[in-house]
Amino acid sequence: MEWCExxxxxEPGHRHMSHLFALHPGRQITSRGTPKLAAAARKxxxxxxxxxxxxxxxxxxxxxxxxxxxxxxxxxxxxxxxLLRKSTYSNMxxxxxxxxxxxxxxxxxxxxxxxxxxHAGEIVLLPAWPKEAWPSGHVRGLRARxxxxxxxxxxxxxxxxxxxxxxxxxRHKIRPPENHKIVNIRSGSQAVPAKPDDxxxxxxxxxxxxxxxxxxx
Numbered sequence: 001m002e003w004c005e006x007x008x009x010x011e012p013g014h015r016h017m018s019h020l021f022a023l024h025p026g027r028q029i030t031s032r033g034t035p036k037l038a039a040a041a042r043k044x045x046x047x048x049x050x051x052x053x054x055x056x057x058x059x060x061x062x063x064x065x066x067x068x069x070x071x072x073x074x075x076x077x078x079x080x081x082x083l084l085r086k087s088t089y090s091n092m093x094x095x096x097x098x099x100x101x102x103x104x105x106x107x108x109x110x111x112x113x114x115x116x117x118x119h120a121g122e123i124v125l126l127p128a129w130p131k132e133a134w135p136s137g138h139v140r141g142l143r144a145r146x147x148x149x150x151x152x153x154x155x156x157x158x159x160x161x162x163x164x165x166x167x168x169x170x171r172h173k174i175r176p177p178e179n180h181k182i183v184n185i186r187s188g189s190q191a192v193p194a195k196p197d198d199x200x201x202x203x204x205x206x207x208x209x210x211x212x213x214x215x216x217x
C-alpha cells in the first residue's frame with residue numbers, strides 16, 4: 001500500500017511514485033535482501049502502469065529505474081522504448097511542454113542501473129540486461145560505489161568479460177550476470193585470489209590504481 005491505510009486512490013495512474021523511494025534511489029528494498037517488499041513494490045508499480053502511469057517523461061524514467069532495481073530487464077527495456085517513443089522530441093529532449101531535463105537525466109541514469117548495480121553492498125554486472133533486445137554490445141566507464149570504474153562486454157546473449165579500475169583500496173563482493181560465473185580475475189599477468197560464495201558471487205580485495213580483468217562464462 002502507498003499509505004498506512006488502504007485509501008481509495010483518486011488518480012490510480014498518477015505520475016508520482018514517491019512511496020517507492022526505498023526501492024530507488026534508496027536501498028532499503030532489494031530483490032534478494034527483502035523479496036517480500038520487492039514483490040509489494042512490483043505490485044504497486046504494475047497497478048500504476050495498468051491505470052495509465054508513466055505519462056510524463058520524468059515519471060517514465062522513474063519506472064525504468066524501478067524495474068532495473070527489480071532486475072527485470074524485459075520490463076525495463078519496454079519502458080525505455082516507451083520513453084523514447086512517447087516522451088522524447090526528435091531533438092532527443094524530454095517532452096514535458098515545453099521541455100523538462102528530468103526525463104533525459106533520469107532515462108540515462110536508468111540505463112546505467114540496468115547495466116550495473118552497486119547499491120546493496122555488492123557490484124552486480126548486467127542486473128537488468130534485456131539480452132533479447134541487446135544481444136551483443138559493451139558499456140564503458142560506469143561508476144560503482146567504492147571507487148570503481150567498470151567496463152562490461154557481451155556477445156550473442158552471453159556476457160564475456162568485465163574490467164574494473166579501482167581508485168581506492170577495498171574489498172568488493174561481485175555478482176556476475178544471471179546464469180554466468182566469474183572464471184578468473186587477473187591484474188596484468190597476475191592471478192588475483194577471489195573467495196567464491198554459494199550464491200555465485202566472489203569477494204575480492206582490490207588495490208587503488210590497478211586494473212582488474214574478469215573473465216565471464
